[in-house]
Amino acid sequence: MGRLRRADSKPISTVGLLVRFTAAGLIVLLSLAALIAFVARQAGVEQATESARQVTYVTARGVVEPRLDAAVIAGQPAALTAFDQAMRKYVLQGSLVRVKLWNADGRIVYSDEPRLIGQQFPLGPEEQEALQRQGSSASEVSDLSRPENKFEIPYKKLLEVYVGVRGINGEPMLFEAYFQYQAVTEAGQAAWQRFAPPSLGALLVLELVQIPFAWSLARRVQRQQRDRERLLQHAVDASDAERRRIAGELHDGVVQELTGLNYALDAMRLGHPTDGQRAELIADSASRLRASIGSLRSLLVDIYPPNLAEEGLTSALAELAAGLERTGVEVRLETDGAEDLPPAVAALLFRTAQEVVRNVAAHSEARSVLIKASRVDGRGVLIVDDDGRGFDESRLGERSSDGHLGLRSIGDLLAESGGTLTVRAAPGQGTRVEAEVPV
Template identity: 85%
Template sequence: MVDERAPVSTVGLLVRFTAAGVIVLLSLAALIAYIARQAGTEQASESAREVTYVTARGVVEPRLDANVVAGQPAALQAFDSAMRRYVLQGSLVRVKLWSADGKIVYSDEPRLIGQTFPLDPDETEALRIQGSSESEVSDLSRPENQFEIPYKKLLEVYVGVRGPGDEPMLFEAYFQYQAVTQAGQAAWKRFAPPSLGALLLLELVQIPFAWSLARRVQRQQRDRERLLQHAVDASDAERRRIAGELHDGVVQELTGLNYALDAMRLGKPTEGQRAELIADSATRLRGSIGSLRTLLVDIYPPNLAEEGLASALAELAAGLERTGVAVRLETEGAEDLPPAVAALLFRAAQEIVRNVAAHSGAQEVLIQAGRVSGKATLVVDDNGRGFDEARLDERSSDGHLGLRSIGDLLAESGGMLTVRAAPGQGTRVEVEVPVR
């Protein structure tokens, strides 16, 4: 018996496929979440920059006069009222107005007004290029940001503005960073349901296909194991048949011939007896040689690639004729078949002819091979005793595995084998193999 490999589990394959799909789904979900949140955060930051730019141009610049820049209390009070009324709303929690020398001209935090701090390169660049807006996470460790520490994390946006006499100044707005991240989360929540829903639907749609594929793999494994088992069984039966034919045929003939020659050597035969024994021995030797040739063809078939299918079938027919059966061989169109197809047809012909010789009791046999409409065909038709087609499966289960194995090989190649028989009316076996 063949040691079977562990069978493919359909459920196991489906579980592995589904698990892989879930892993990919979760990975894509995480990637989509990251991209969506980044896009939302960037969009919120851009909105903060636009708000700051509009505020700088529409609210701050029109109210910048010499008194505000000079720090007059009444002017600063009016400017502060405008900032608190029109600007300091929602997530915008702090504003600062800087002069070019780093002095804070105005802030809604009065303790900062009048203090001077060094400007960083980005702030200096914004002063130089009027109208541009930049943003960054505020560094709360800097001295000018000491009063923003309770807010923990802020988005700082600064825009260059023009003061009295076209003096360059810098307007800064500080937004709560939590509002920015919330915008990113909101974007993720908008995109997540349709994106994840589409991925989940794709996973569910693939499961039936995965199940079908797993079943197909399982069937193919079973077919391979069945073919391998049939090949092993057929090989064992073939070895037993060859051993039996050698023992009951050639070995018996040669043993008898050896006894006859020993008797002649030990006795005193006449010239006529000696001549008769030599003639009989020659006949028996020719018969043994013919039997050995037939066995050689069975054990090691002719080189189909060089000699062709017609020549191989002629050799096979000659072996059948030596048993006293009249053979009609027709091989028109059999010479241009691909080697693999020719080998398959010859293997089928071997098994069918062997069955004819062993079981049919036929006197006449037709062996026909050729090519019709893109298919290679083989027909072996005998006038023997035939059998009941209903018993074909029973004959296979009783150990007649040859045709069964050939049928499996043909099916693997896309071909088919058909047996037509009836008691007393002979047997006709037809083989078809597609030629690609």
């Protein structure tokens, strides 16, 4: 049958698995970096906007409101000049580039842009709400397409904050401050730069720490794949050897017997045997047929015992022992507690016993054999001990072609089930095979 070949089975590359794991980790790292950048920038923008609102509120309360006397509200030139000087000295600095003071009618009472003073524009809903709710503030990105903002177009983008104030005479008014939006975005960028190094550093360290674990996992997966392939190859080789053995036994045993019987019956049919010869031939044929039926029965038991599932391990081992006894070997069978073993464990122990007994019959030249099955401390135990010629344990791996390939496959099956297979042998001192399977 040859070695196993599967076109759809490719060896797992440890490096390939590690590369894929690292690539996936980097993708996650970059995604988290982008998310952190977005969140940090948003937090920075919100913080900068809140700071602008606080500056505008403090300015409105501490600088603007105390100076809103009747002359300023009336728009008298001397009063507006003094108010303008105060605005330029205390307010217009840094990113704050424009201020406007409105009355309830939408007229601009004062602005650091003189061309706006005296002009009247409709107030928006947010501005009217801020004017009516004294002390409250609101902010938004300025709509530079509105006519009252035409002189702010060179700044390209501004953050507009307005606060309701009252004149000394109690008249409600609206104070507006315009901040360069670039300062807001720079604050967001600064927040990102502040949080980025520790966040990305921690993620990078996590990625680096995981790489050794990923390498170990990949090696483990690779070893498991090799083990699975080895077990499958052993199973295929064992199956091939089993088919050859069955074919050989049928050809050399039953087929030869039946062929010889056929020739004898043909000779009797073509000749003129006496009644005594005929009776002798019939008796001999019946004996040879019984022997052939026994051989076939033993072969069927070897393939799979029909009574293992129904009658238990003890009965199946008894059938196996009977087949070995027919070869002239004395067999002692002990099955204390074997009937309590689960079917899966019983089947595995029987398969082990079957392989070992087959090797005993074929290679050991033993005169007596002990077959013992039991349940000990939650484990199913099988012992097959013979007094045959034994062999050198160190050369067990070299004896696959001499009937031990099946034994190696049994060891792999036991290991897959969490069990163990132990072989003790020495030249001239027999062989002892012990198998244990957890229940």
